[in-house]
């Protein structure tokens with residue numbers, strides 16, 4: 001029996017925990033590729049994100065995993081409203097974010113904060129830690145009324161990212177800190193808004209391997225203590241397994257698989273996820289699959305200006321059927337664990353039976 005899913009997320013917890021939702025969100029960027037395009041005023045569109053739906057829950061980490069160029073950062077930027085979506089709806093506590101500017105939009109920007117990949121680029125080199133954090137506290141109305149209240153707020157912020165005693169850090173410039181300390185300051189700056197959601201775009205990928213775990217453990221601690229909803233963007237499926245509660249896998253601008261992180265990494269269903277897991281250096285991994293052809297998926301990700309018809313993975317897929325180049329697969333239940341789905345015709349049981 002085939003089960004097609006309508007729900008946007010891999011429901012493992014109560015829906016009342018949902019803080020932020022994306023429903024059918026797309027982002028297309030207009031581009032001109034050649035001089036001829038400029039002369040003829042022809043505009044192409046990069047389909048960076050197409051019809052993406054997911055939900056972020058309080059006290060829960062959702063990882064968005066995929067290779068470079070799959071659209072992960074664009075998802076984070078659209079969720080932070082740094083880019084306006086081309087189509088679809090974003091909801092905070094069920095309320096659509098449809099107006100830029102104004103009180104409701106400011107409240108959205110406070111509630112949904114972003115942490116970027118490169119803390120050195122996101123902190124201004126000519127300002128101290130005190131300046132960055134005080135500014136963020138003031139912008140979000142959390143600096144208190146007196147100097148003593150502001151100093152206490154600064155100490156609390158640095159303590160929450162485990163930079164203590166605060167006096168050792170407050171008057172330092174970004175270049176006087178290590179990469180890990182800089183990323184902790186960037187996280188503290190996001191926390192100055194007292195957010196409900198953190199959108200963390202590759203927050204550890206530019207850090208030394210030896211300190212990545214410390215920063216991920218800090219984020220996990222914040223998630224538990226402050227009940228933050230976290231979107232963790234990464235190309236590293238092993239770190240997603242370690243850190244996230246559930247995983248969404250992106251390929252060529254679309255989410256192709258979702259489920260709890262243990263299931264997605266141990267029993268990947270979509271052929272693209274299998275490829276991703278097989279190529280990840282994870283010594284604990286046991287996919288338990290023996291049905292993949294030896295010559296597994298080859299080739300490059302497709303052009304996002306004219307993406308392949310049907311399933312976007314079909315040109316690289318070792319299991320591709322005729323149908324895959326014609327029709328785009330919906331989310332289909334994999335059937336091993338509740339909430340585990342794949343957008344792949346292999347899980348449309350009647351079509352597989354008909355093909356064999």
Ligand SMILES: Nc1ncnc2c1ncn2[C@@H]1O[C@H](COP(=O)(O)OP(=O)(O)OP(=O)(O)O)[C@@H](O)[C@H]1O
Pocket residue numbers: 029030031046047048066067068069070071072073074075235304
């Ligand atoms: N402002 C923009 N204008 C045009 N194209 C863009 C823009 N931003 C992103 N893109 C394109 O959208 C696609 C998705 O990019 P995105 O950065 O979201 O992917 P990603 O999965 O985060 O990759 P990476 O891990 O390398 O950052 C890419 O083809 C990229 O070139």
